Amino acid sequence: MNVFLDALNGLPTDYTPIWLMRQAGRYQPEYREIRSRVSFVELCKTPELAAEVTVNAVKDIGADAGIIFADILLILEPLGIGFEFSKGDGPSIPTPVRTAAQIDAVADEIDAAASLHFVMEAIRRTRAEMETPLIGFAGSPFTLASYAIEGGGSKNYYEAKKMMSGDPGAFAALMDKFARAVAGYLNAQIDAGAQAVQLFDSWVGCLSPSDYRTHVMPAMKTLFAALGNRVPVIHFGTGNPELYPLMKEAGGDVIGVDWRIDLSQAYRRLGDDTRLMGNLDPAYLLGPREAMFAQADRILDEAAGHAGHIFNLGHGVMPEAKVATARALVDHVHEASARRR
Numbered sequence: 610m611n612v613f614l615d616a617l618n619g620l621p622t623d624y625t626p627i628w629l630m631r632q633a634g635r636y637q638p639e640y641r642e643i644r645s646r647v648s649f650v651e652l653c654k655t656p657e658l659a660a661e662v663t664v665n666a667v668k669d670i671g672a673d674a675g676i677i678f679a680d681i682l683l684i685l686e687p688l689g690i691g692f693e694f695s696k697g698d699g700p701s702i703p704t705p706v707r708t709a710a711q712i713d714a715v716a717d718e719i720d721a722a723a724s725l726h727f728v729m730e731a732i733r734r735t736r737a738e739m740e741t742p743l744i745g746f747a748g749s750p751f752t753l754a755s756y757a758i759e760g761g762g763s764k765n766y767y768e769a770k771k772m773m774s775g776d777p778g779a780f781a782a783l784m785d786k787f788a789r790a791v792a793g794y795l796n797a798q799i800d801a802g803a804q805a806v807q808l809f810d811s812w813v814g815c816l817s818p819s820d821y822r823t824h825v826m827p828a829m830k831t832l833f834a835a836l837g838n839r840v841p842v843i844h845f846g847t848g849n850p851e852l853y854p855l856m857k858e859a860g861g862d863v864i865g866v867d868w869r870i871d872l873s874q875a876y877r878r879l880g881d882d883t884r885l886m887g888n889l890d891p892a893y894l895l896g897p898r899e900a901m902f903a904q905a906d907r908i909l910d911e912a913a914g915h916a917g918h919i920f921n922l923g924h925g926v927m928p929e930a931k932v933a934t935a936r937a938l939v940d941h942v943h944e945a946s947a948r949r950r
């Protein structure tokens with residue numbers, strides 16, 4: 610059918626499909642040109658532009674999948690949590706959610722198709738403009754909750770962890786609200802045409818496995834149950850390979866892993882029949898091509914014989930990368946994996 614959709618479903622493919630997290634972004638001259646005219650949030654909220662940026666990224670590097678241009682924080686607005694992107698220092702939440710009263714004030718339910726209609730419209734437009742499969746996405750409850758509690762980026766997550774240990778009931782209530790809102794949001798993206806969805810648990814790696822089991826797993830199970838089996842779900846987390854077995858237990862059809870674990874070890878820990886996505890260290894995009902190709906070959910060797918491997922970076926493309934290098938990686942993975950079949 611299609612190499613990416615087949616791999617998602619665990620079917621053998623003629624070559625290994627590849628896409629790159631954050632394949633649309635500041636490393637692209639066209640993206641920078643658009644951003645010189647509109648703010649990041651405006652870009653996310655203008656379906657024509659979001660679709661254009663999504664399609665351009667696929668064309669620029671020759672990826673086997675697109676990911677809808679949006680951000681994990683957009684869902685905070687309908688939940689009643691304001692956020693800002695200020696130039697240079699990433700997102701911030703001016704009024705962090707830290708008290709029981711503030712958690713109560715977070716919306717119990719959102720109508721994502723209405724409040725985030727611009728994302729659905731961008732998905733519909735992208736599907737109409739592009740044949741390549743399209744991934745929808747959302748942040749995982751823990752990553753969203755830690756943004757909301759910390760008020761922005763964090764090094765040590767002390768505020769989130771303080772709530773987790775000091776008022777576990779309140780923390781669980783917040784996680785549950787996020788789980789249900791995210792499920793509704795992803796279901797609306799699927800209704801709009803997303804052919805797969807990815808959950809980004811970008812910050813979960815700060816937790817111990819036992820805290821993951823106690824404080825994160827229940828909300829993840831609620832979320833996966835509410836998604837049903839409509840399209841394949843990629844469950845991505847970064848920072849702590851000890852969590853991957855627990856993430857697999859929580860749910861998802863494909864587990865997205867970062868470079869902190871070798872793929873062969875990930876197959877040993879998670880099972881040879883696990884569908885994995887990953888896991889080149891994005892820093893290799895900045896070094897000599899030969900070193901990047903050698904790492905890509907190592908990853909393909911480790912994945913050999915495992916149907917369903919989807920090549921990706923272990924985390925997002927950085928603004929310092931070059932489009933030509935990203936494209937060279939995609940071409941190399943296609944050719945080198947086809948030779949191995």
Ligand code: CP3
Pocket residue numbers: 629630631632633634635644649666676677678679680681682699700746809811925
């Ligand atoms: O191409 C794609 O992957 C689709 C678009 C996408 C963006 N953000 C666009 C973006 C996706 C999938 C995301 C997810 C996202 N957003 C995550 C999870 C992935 C990860 O990196 O762990 C997180 C943690 C966020 C929150 C976020 N958004 C941060 C921390 C930042 C600032 C950091 C930075 O890179 O500047 C953003 C802004 C953002 N999201 C940009 C883009 C292209 C840069 C904004 C700009 O143009 O100035």
